[in-house]
Each structure stands twice: as C-alpha cells, then as structure tokens.
Amino acid sequence: MFGQSRSQRLRGALAGTLGLGLVVGLAACGGSGDSDDDSTAKQSIDCSQFSSYGDLKGKKVTVFASIVTPEDKAYTDSYKPFEDCTGVDIVYQGDKSFETQILVQAKAGNPPDIAIVPQPGLLKQLVATGKAVEAPAEVAANVDKFWDKAWRGYATVDGKFYAAPSGASVKSLIWYSPTEFKEKGYQVPTTLDQLKELSDKIAADGGRKPWCAGIASGEATGWPITDWMEDFMLRLNGPEAYDKWVKHEIPFNGPESTAALDGVGAYLKNDKYVNGGLGDVKSIATTTFQDAGLPIVDGNTCSLHRQASFYAANFPKGTKVAEDGDVFAFYLPGKDASSKPVLGGGEFNLAFADRPEVKAFQTYLSTDTWANNKAKVSQGWVSANKGIDPNNLSNPIDKLAAKILLDPNTVFRFDGSDQMPAAIGSNAFWKQTTSWITGQDTKTTVDNIENAWPK
C-alpha cells in the first residue's frame, strides 16, 4: 500500500506534502511538515488522559473511510494527540468508493481495524458479514453519556451495540441570502406555513424564483429528493410515523408518504417556485446538486435552497458564509414553532478487531476530548457529541449546526434512505423520485417504490 508511514516524522512530512504540495508545489515540503508536527505536538496535550490505555508503543491501527484529501487532514490531525501519547501509529486510508470497497473487504476477510461508516444501513450489512466486533464497554458508556438516545439505536444490531457515532451533519437547512432578506424585509420563517407564505411572496415580488434545486449526482441522481421527502415525512407525520416508515412497518405507498411527497411536490413541482435561473421543473433532474444552490449568490435568480450543512463548501471562494454575510442557512421549520424535528446524517467508528490498541483508539474517538480536538482542526464538520464546546468550531455554519443538534427540544432522526434496504435506499427511491421530478405522478412513484421493497 502507498503512503503507509512507519514513523511520526514521515507521517508529518507526508501530511505536509499532501496539504501544501497542492497549493505551493513541492518546494519546502519537508520543513513545513516538521514544524507542523511539532506545533501540534507541543500544543497543550495532556497525556495523562491516555495513561489508562496501558503500554501500546509500536502498535498499529488501520483506519478506512470515505473521506479523502483535503478533508482527511482534519481526521489525521485529530488522531495526533493519541498517537503522540500512546505511541500507536494510526494508518489512515480514504477511498471515494468506500461503501462498496468496505463490503468487499469485510466479506473477503480483509477488513481494516476501524472503518468510519457513514450509514446505519451499511453498518448493519457489515455486522451481517460476521466480521465486525462489538464496541467495548467504555465506548458504550461514552455513548450513553455524550449522545442522544436515538444515536445508540442506529449502531445497535440484534441488541448488540457496535459503534460510537463520530461526525454528524444537519440536513434540515435552507440556504438563503441574508443581504437579500434584509433588503426586501423577508423574515426567516418559523413554521411550515410561513415558509409557504414566504415562497409565495418571493414569487409575487417577481424578478426571481423563490427556490432552486438540483438532484443530479451521477448514478446517485435523486438522493436530494429523498432528503426533501424525509424532512416532510418527519414534519407532516411526526417522528413515530417516520420510524415506522423507515422500518417498513407502514407501506411506502400509504397516506403518510403520499402526503409527504405531495408536500415536496408543492415546492419542487411548482412552476412558480422553481427552478430559479436553472430552467423549468425538469431541469432539477439534470442540475448537479453541487451547482443547484449557487444562483442564490451567483446571478441572484433564486432565494432559497434546501441542502445540508456541508453545502457551505460549494459556494465560490470569497463568499461570506455567515448570519450577516452573502449566504447563510436557517432551520427548515417544523409544522409549528414548538416542534423541532431535525433530519441529519452521521458516521460511526466500527471496529473489525479487538486488539487492545484498537479498543483504546475506539474509546478515544468516543470521548468529548476527541470531538473537541477534531472541532478545532475542522471546517465544515460538527458532531452530535454533547461534550463538544461550540466555541471550538470556527465557522458560523458549523456553529449553527451544533446549536441545532445540541438544542434539548431537537428531535433528531437519521437519514431514512440510508437506513432502508439498499434496493430501496440507494436504488428504487432515487430512481423513482427522479422519474417523479421529470413528470411521473405521485401515486405511481410511491407504488413503484413499495413494489421494489425486498420481500
């Protein structure tokens, strides 16, 4: 394997090379790598908290994840205190096709020590291979201490608890332009009805369409609609119905999901509302989700775009993402101001080995210490770990996401399509909602998805 480093120094140099090499070329990489390493090492690391793990010097733990350069640097940086204090070498590998690769590796009996799994559905599949290892008691204790109850459930298979959540994302967000809102006197809506009124108002004011949307994403085309529908399922029918829907205890073509999809249709299939600057309703199908929100700042042809917190990274360089900036997001409101359902995603650290060093590392990752270490070095990352200090997050959108996640009134639900069987969650649901946006009616759409459910 390439990039497997044998020593701390080499690792530092490598990280420096990767990070800097992209920006300034290969000059001066060695020096910067070293100083980078030193500064992190000297920065207030209290090694005493790691002493309970025992002597692990010279051991190695492999980590496999879907996060690649440049976002992986924040991960490797956050591992450094653990590496420096325990002497364990963490070998990180990122792969964009992680989701198929990890299954192949697990089935072939060649998995990494720790996999950062982005979906509960995939986690269940991996547990089903029989290669995953139950989480140690310390991790379970940390999860009870630092996370909302729902999270433990997502990583529990047949009553056994497997993995602590690490990162989390908030999907129930609507991007908008604070400047435009201020100019035109628009208010951030606090109920679904107000959202509708706002959309009508923007449409009536003319000059631009209220919404822009895009669902193209290669073979995953359609996934942004699944998020829309999950948000509406959660708001129109409540979290209990949502859970039943995800587990297929109520049918996909029942009145609840029909209402939810029609609720989405009231926005996305409405010619008066979409698709600001991008074409007609059908253009949603061919606009990539990365480009879809740009008309808010680029050309000012639409005002609202529903997308997760990570969307901040898509705006062009120089765009000020802040409450008083060019673009920011607000919470996609619930049915009334008192209910606060939040749709989100997250990652779980699943272990495939129970060597002491793997257990120790897994435990470190489940602590508030790690969450805060990671928060300090990250951009566009947030955790639902209650021990996280929002002041450690540097950008406003991460702070907003953390605020929403840590709000005691928040009812968090994990992305539904990620929990449904793959035949639905990453096939029929995508495909049928894509057909729906290009003209297929709601009934045919929900019927087809129901029929595709594995028997």
Next chain:
Amino acid sequence: MLAAILLFAAVVGVILFVATLFRGRRADRWVAYAYLAPTLVMLLVGLVYPGLRTIYQSFFNAAGNAFIGLDNYQTIFTDPDQLTVLRNTVFWVLVTPFVATAVGLLYAILVDKSKFESAAKALVFLPMAISFVGASIIWKFVYEYRPDQGNVKQIGLLNQILVWLGGKPQQWLVDSPLNTFLLIVIMIWIQAGFAMTVLSAAIKAIPDDIVEAARLDGVTAWGMFRFVTLPAIRPAVVVVLTTIGIGTLKVFDIVRTATGGQFDTSVVANEFYSQSFRSDNQGLGAALAVLLFLLVIPIVVYNIRQLRRSEAL
C-alpha cells in the same frame, strides 16, 4: 512486491526444472503440458470458477442465502424496470454495430487513395484512443442544457445549434428512449474509427486486376461497391460487425458516465453492476451477468468462425 516477483520466478523455475525431467519419445507433449499448466490454473481460478460461481449465485436470493430457482430470471423478463433495460440493450445491439460499420465503410471508401488519406483516417481513428469515460464526458458537454433565459448562454453544442436555428434548448438526456439513442451516438463515434481502419485495409487488399476488369466492363460507382468491393471484403465486414456487437453488449462506461443509468437508459451490463453493488441484490446481479454471457456467446462463436474464414482467404 519483491516477494511476488520472487515467487513468480520460483514457480517458473520449478516448471522449467520439471520440464527437463521428461525424456524419450513423448517428452515434447509433456513439456507442452508443463508450460500450459500455469495458464490453465489461472484460467480455472480467474475465469471458470467465477463463471460457475456466478451461475450458481443467480439461483439465489438477494442476500445469497436462499435458493429461489429461476425467480431472478423471471424478474428480468417481467419487472417493468428490467424490461426497459432489455429494451435499451436491444436498441444498442441493433443500432450500434450496423451504423458504426456503415459509417466506417463509407468513410474508408471515400478517403481511399485520396490526397489526404492518412490525415483523414487519423482524424476518425482518434476517438478510439479516448477512453469511454472521456468520450462520454465530451459528449455530455455536447448535450449540455442551459435554460432558455435572456442572459443565459448555451454551453452545449447541440443546444447552441438548435438556438441558432431558432429552436428552444432541450434537455437531451432526460427523455426516453431518445436519450438511449443519443448515448449510442457516443459509441458509434468511438467505434467508427475501428471499423474504418479494418475495412480500409480489406479494401486495399482487393486485387487490382479485379478492379481493373470491372472498370473495363464500364461498371458504375455503385456497381463497383455492390458487386466488387462488398463481396471482396465481406468477411472483414462481418468481423467488424460482430466485434462491435460484442463491445456494445458489454457497454457500461458510457451509460454510467453520461446518465448513471437514470432516465430509463440502463443496459444489462450497467444494471448488473448496480444490482450487485448498489442495490445489494447479488442474485439478480448474477442473473443479469449470466444473461449477458449467454447473449455474447453466439456472437463470439460467429466472430471466431468468420475470423478464421477471413484468414483462410
């Protein structure tokens, strides 16, 4: 890496050593067997075993733990989504080889013995050098759509031409089955160069005396093509047709890159991948792979026969 090379050297060494042990009348035969053994083992491990395993898996359910007989095959021929996949595959196989071969043949005849022959040939042959993924990305730009709005400029060639002619820009890759044919164009663009090269070589191999004799008889251009050129290069045409046909049945990259199989553009090879790896339905995926295998076999057999015949000429 070094270990692998050493292991390889050791295996080769053992085989060579074993080969020297045989003496006597039948030694040649045994030496041949010894040399063939590694290839045979690799074929068994890398081709025969996975093949049989796939066939076996195609009789099992999605998770691969319950025998369900021919249900997966029944799904392929009854499920509306799968029927669309079959329909698209039929379009691909019927259109691509014939059009690509026709274009290649026409081009070969047109540029034959012209002044710029080699340059003209290179031009058409170039797409062959581009990967399917690259070609699909290029053509995605050709089909690219921008809305029909005052200040918005088209960036797609096809829509720009349409706008110049006074039409409205279309979302070419959304409407089925038109989108499938637009994807087929990409394959034709790639394969026409291959057809042209092979057929051009065949045309040049036609003996001059036949052509001269036909000229003396006062044959027309069409007559020359119909009664002299075509019969003479018939085996080459068949080889080109079948080779492109095999490639077309397996087409995957183009569909995956251009539309991801969305908007009813999926074909068997793409569907087999998406069922196996995305939908987690290994049984159906395996059944589709077996179907693809069965469809390819007759063409491969015919292709090899024709190839032998054309070599015999």
